[in-house]
Amino acid sequence: xxxxxxxxxxxxxxxxxxxxxxxxxxxxxxxxxxxxxxxxxxxxxxxxxxxxxxxxxxxxxxxxxxxxxxxxxxxxxxxxxxxxxxxxxxxxxxxxxxxxxxxxxxxxxxxxxxxxxxxxxxxxxxxxxxxxxxxxxxxxxxxxxxxxxxxxxxxxxxxxxxxxxxxxxxxxxxxxxxxxxxxxxxxxxxxxxxxxxxxxxxxxxxxxxxxxxxxxxxxxxxxxxxxxxxxxxxxxxxxxxxxxxxxxxxxxxxxxxxxxxxxxxxxxxxxxxxxxxxxxxxxxxxxxxxxxxxxxxxxxxxxxxxxxxxxxxxxxxxxxxxxxxxxxxxxxxxxxxxxxxxxxxxxxxxxxxxxxxxxxxxxxxxxxxxxxxxxxxxxxxxxxxxxxxxxxxxxxxxxxxxxxxxxxxxxxxxxxxxxxxxxxxxxxxxxxxxxxxxxxxxxxxxxxxxxxxxxxxxxxxxxxxxxxxxxxxxxxxxxx
Numbered sequence: 001x002x003x004x005x006x007x008x009x010x011x012x013x014x015x016x017x018x019x020x021x022x023x024x025x026x027x028x029x030x031x032x033x034x035x036x037x038x039x040x041x042x043x044x045x046x047x048x049x050x051x052x053x054x055x056x057x058x059x060x061x062x063x064x065x066x067x068x069x070x071x072x073x074x075x076x077x078x079x080x081x082x083x084x085x086x087x088x089x090x091x092x093x094x095x096x097x098x099x100x101x102x103x104x105x106x107x108x109x110x111x112x113x114x115x116x117x118x119x120x121x122x123x124x125x126x127x128x129x130x131x132x133x134x135x136x137x138x139x140x141x142x143x144x145x146x147x148x149x150x151x152x153x154x155x156x157x158x159x160x161x162x163x164x165x166x167x168x169x170x171x172x173x174x175x176x177x178x179x180x181x182x183x184x185x186x187x188x189x190x191x192x193x194x195x196x197x198x199x200x201x202x203x204x205x206x207x208x209x210x211x212x213x214x215x216x217x218x219x220x221x222x223x224x225x226x227x228x229x230x231x232x233x234x235x236x237x238x239x240x241x242x243x244x245x246x247x248x249x250x251x252x253x254x255x256x257x258x259x260x261x262x263x264x265x266x267x268x269x270x271x272x273x274x275x276x277x278x279x280x281x282x283x284x285x286x287x288x289x290x291x292x293x294x295x296x297x298x299x300x301x302x303x304x305x306x307x308x309x310x311x312x313x314x315x316x317x318x319x320x321x322x323x324x325x326x327x328x329x330x331x332x333x334x335x336x337x338x339x340x341x342x343x344x345x346x347x348x349x350x351x352x353x354x355x356x357x358x359x360x361x362x363x364x365x366x367x368x369x370x371x372x373x374x375x376x377x378x379x380x381x382x383x384x385x386x387x388x389x390x391x392x393x394x395x396x397x398x399x400x401x402x403x404x405x406x407x408x409x410x411x412x413x414x415x416x417x418x419x420x421x422x423x424x425x426x427x428x429x430x431x432x433x434x435x436x437x438x439x440x441x442x443x444x445x446x447x448x449x450x451x452x453x454x455x456x457x458x459x460x461x462x463x464x465x466x467x468x469x470x471x472x473x474x475x476x477x478x479x480x
Contacts, residue, residue, distance in 0.1 A: 001029045008041040010071075012081045021081060023074045038081055042068030042145045043089045049103050051110035053118060061106060062150040065133075067098060070143035080141030097140070105132040118152070170236045174229055181225040189218045 004026040005011045013022040015033030029035045049061040069084070070076035087093045106129050110118060118125050126149045134144050192214035199210065378392075385391045457468045 003027060003029055003035055005037060008039060010038045010040060010077060012036045012038050012077075012085070021078050023077050023081075036081070036085065038069070038077070038085050039089070040069040040071055040077075040080075042066045045095060045098050047099050047102060049106045051103075051107045053110055053113060053115040055114055057115050059110075059115070059118075059152050061152060063102070064148045064150075065098065065102065065144060066146040067137070067142050067144055070138075070141055072143070076138075076141040076143070078141070079139065083140050084142070098137070098142075101136045102129075102133050105129060105136065108132075167237075167240065171233070174233050174236075177232075178225070178229050181229075182222070185218055185222050185225075189214065192218075 003011055005024075011022075011024045011027055013024065013027060013029065013033055013035050014020075016030065018033065027035075043066070045065045045067060047063050047065070049063060050058060051061060052058045068089075069080040084094060109125070109128055109132065113125070126147070129149075130144060130147050137144065193211065195210075381395065382389070382392050385395070460466055460468075
């Protein structure tokens with residue numbers, strides 16, 4: 001079957017060989033397919049949106065929106081066909097949907113603006129509302145073709161715009177009075193100026209005096225009129241403020257009266273409920289009193305003693321149970337604390353052992369790397385000397401400064417010994433050469449021994465610190 005849609009309609013085809021939906025103005029409808037005609041003509045929706053400004057001042061925004069399906073692309077028509085087309089465009093469901101979107105966006109935007117900003121920037125406010133509403137309507141495939149927002153209206157009981165109009169009207173009336181007064185003043189001054197100019201030709205000094213007097217009089221009248229006007233404006237403002245205060249007072253009085261009535265009713269009900277509770281308590285106590293009286297009269301002394309013993313036994317059992325529970329709880333806490341301390345000590349020791357192991361491991365790796373580097377260094381030098389170990393050893397000793405260090409150490413050792421060398425002599429030959437007698441030669445030998453002893457004692461004393469016996473004499477000091 002072949003179908004053709006009207007100018008303001010589209011065909012929405014679903015079914016076989018179509019993945020989702022097909023939008024067309026004309027098409028064949030095959031068996032297993034379903035066709036729905038969607039009307040895209042726009043509809044007018046009239047609303048009175050109630051919103052509140054940032055100062056908590058409510059107002060009404062009358063508006064008329066012309067809304068219909070968007071035909072710009074197939075995706076918008078598919079959204080409309082899925083979500084809105086099952087309902088009539090004039091149905092209450094669609095109207096509530098559109099109204100909810102408009103009211104929500106208008107209230108959110110109005111809550112961020114003062115009443116003065118809304119009133120002065122009405123055009124920008126309307127534009128902002130339309131843009132935000134259109135963003136929300138896009139998800140339903142709807143388009144705002146036209147929007148007409150009327151003048152903002154006061155909510156009953158909040159006459160902000162009415163007072164604002166009265167204020168503007170009074171300001172305009174006062175400004176008109178001021179303009180009339182200024183015109184009259186200018187006319188009077190001009191007349192006086194012309195008279196003064198005429199009189200100047202006859203008597204210039206007299207004319208100038210009169211002109212100055214007239215100017216002063218005109219300025220005085222102008223100032224007086226200005227003051228009267230300002231006083232009148234202030235009186236009007238005060239009257240408006242008094243009226244507003246009276247309205248607010250009347251509103252608060254009504255609220256207070258309502259609250260007082262509610263509190264009075266609640267108080268009466270509370271008194272009645274309390275009275276009933278007390279009466280019930282009295283009756284219960286009376287019943288308990290009667291019961292106890294009957295118990296005292298009819299129960300024997302043995303029963304009373306039995307109950308007393310039972311209560312005492314129960315109390316002792318309860319105390320022992322609580323003591324056992326407290327002891328058990330204390331032991332459990334101690335065990336838990338010991339377990340946590342053991343775990344903490346184990347963790348600490350584990351960390352210490354792991355740290356020592358890591359340090360030793362890194363130290364061993366460093367020693368291995370150093371040994372490998374030294375082995376490579378020695379192997380390279382030995383290869384350079386052609387495998388001659390003696391030449392390599394001498395090179396390492398010379399390069400390491402070993403010979404220089406040995407010489408330095410030997411020199412320091414000798415210098416630390418500070419050796420002293422003493423030379424002894426028995427003097428030259430005899431006076432007569434070798435021709436002296438034997439007794440003279442013997443005396444010379446004895447004299448030589450005596451000459452040798454002082455230097456010997458001096459050397460021993462310098463090297464060992466030992467002094468000769470007193471009977472052998474003393475060492476002569478240098479200063480002696």
